[in-house]
Amino acid sequence: MKKKVLSMLLCCAMTFTLLAGCSSDGGDKQANAPETSQTDKKETDEKEEAKSSDDSQDTDTKSSDDGATSGGKKVGVAMPTKDLQRWNQDGANMKNELEAAGFTVDLQYANNDIATQVSQVENMISSNCDILVIASIDGSALGTALKGAKEKNIPVIAYDRLIMETDAVSYYATFDNESVGEIQGQYIVDQLDLENEAGPFNIELFTGSSDDNNCVFFFGGAMKVLQPYLDEGKLVVKSGTDTTLAACATPNWSTEESQKRMENIIAKSYSDGTTLDAVLSSNDSVANGITNALASYTGEFPVLTGQDCDITSVKNILAGKQSMSIFKDTRELASQVVKMVTAINNGEEPEVNNTSDYDNGTGIIETYLCTPVFVDKDNYKELLIDSGYYTEDQLK
Ligand code: BGC
Numbered sequence: 001m002k003k004k005v006l007s008m009l010l011c012c013a014m015t016f017t018l019l020a021g022c023s024s025d026g027g028d029k030q031a032n033a034p035e036t037s038q039t040d041k042k043e044t045d046e047k048e049e050a051k052s053s054d055d056s057q058d059t060d061t062k063s064s065d066d067g068a069t070s071g072g073k074k075v076g077v078a079m080p081t082k083d084l085q086r087w088n089q090d091g092a093n094m095k096n097e098l099e100a101a102g103f104t105v106d107l108q109y110a111n112n113d114i115a116t117q118v119s120q121v122e123n124m125i126s127s128n129c130d131i132l133v134i135a136s137i138d139g140s141a142l143g144t145a146l147k148g149a150k151e152k153n154i155p156v157i158a159y160d161r162l163i164m165e166t167d168a169v170s171y172y173a174t175f176d177n178e179s180v181g182e183i184q185g186q187y188i189v190d191q192l193d194l195e196n197e198a199g200p201f202n203i204e205l206f207t208g209s210s211d212d213n214n215c216v217f218f219f220g221g222a223m224k225v226l227q228p229y230l231d232e233g234k235l236v237v238k239s240g241t242d243t244t245l246a247a248c249a250t251p252n253w254s255t256e257e258s259q260k261r262m263e264n265i266i267a268k269s270y271s272d273g274t275t276l277d278a279v280l281s282s283n284d285s286v287a288n289g290i291t292n293a294l295a296s297y298t299g300e301f302p303v304l305t306g307q308d309c310d311i312t313s314v315k316n317i318l319a320g321k322q323s324m325s326i327f328k329d330t331r332e333l334a335s336q337v338v339k340m341v342t343a344i345n346n347g348e349e350p351e352v353n354n355t356s357d358y359d360n361g362t363g364i365i366e367t368y369l370c371t372p373v374f375v376d377k378d379n380y381k382e383l384l385i386d387s388g389y390y391t392e393d394q395l396k
Pocket of ligand 1: 084086160161208212214253283284285307308
């Protein structure tokens with residue numbers, strides 16, 4: 001009900017009409033296919049910086065043209081960092097699709113710096129963005145800034161990561177994060193054949209940044225599957241690390257941090273020929289650090305999980321240095337969020353499919369969950385190549 005009133009208020013305040021025939025499917029899927037690999041990032045960053053300042057100029061000019069016919073409104077899109085391939089894709093997909101639907105877009109990246117993101121969001125509010133879409137860095141750090149959005153009746157959509165402890169959040173769109181963890185846990189169970197093998201098998205546990213609410217679900221989902229095997233002793237954390245999220249966290253999802261931690265674990269517990277059978281990693285940037293550290297491990301590569309299907313990780317999967325990654329098609333999430341933005345602007349209720357699981361501390365936030373799947377060497381062609389997400393050449 002609260003959401004309905006919000007939508008109506010917004011609709012009256014805005015009185016704008018979208019271009020006839022515009023839809024969130026307007027983006028060219030092939031054109032949206034990601035091209036930036038994490039490895040290529042340093043080289044592309046400069047170009048992207050230049051491009052994004054060009055883009056904002058283009059956007060401004062374009063918006064006044066579009067505005068004349070569509071009454072196009074301004075959407076502020078705040079992304080955490082360009083350091084990870086996925087956020088570049090998310091930002092580009094959002095911008096393309098929103099512009100195709102007649103909106104003006106203010107797209108900002110915050111270099112994983114909380115203060116930068118706070119000030120970007122404040123600027124979006126003071127420059128009268130009509131709707132905000134935010135992938136937060138620290139889910140709990142935006143409450144004060146978002147008071148301004150609430151006062152101005154600017155709807156806020158939390159993108160991929162839930163924004164905590166503020167009643168300014170209108171909707172949330174993400175992938176089913178608990179399912180991400182469950183699939184990773186189940187993959188380890190299946191690969192080690194824990195149902196039939198006696199073990200014990202050695203495992204080490206890595207998750208992401210503890211200020212990212214998604215980790216509660218990623219790690220929680222995986223541990224739901226793995227905990228019974230730890231309890232019965234079929235799985236053993238040889239390093240003796242606590243199996244809590246805090247003990248297994250990787251600050252900022254940093255490749256360097258996970259590499260350091262894995263190197264220490266190998267030196268402490270696996271340098272005497274002890275077999276490491278599996279490593280749970282919540283995403284690809286963390287998995288990449290683990291893969292790097294495994295250069296100092298003499299045994300066979302363990303089962304190693306990941307998430308995002310970054311190009312570096314898909315190449316590692318093909319080279320046998322990572323076992324799987326969770327595929328979250330960023331095109332799908334962007335399309336869903338554009339549908340939400342469009343519905344809000346039309347004074348309609350956006351489509352949601354989860355109204356029970358995502359409480360941000362002020363109450364349940366109505367959520368749309370997209371479905372994650374896993375990719376490994378056996379299905380990558382179908383899921384990543386045939387779907388147009390990558391070309392074969394990008395994976396060489
Ligand atoms: C996202 C993951 C991503 C991670 C690091 C999480 O919130 O859901 O897809 O790998 O952040 O950026």
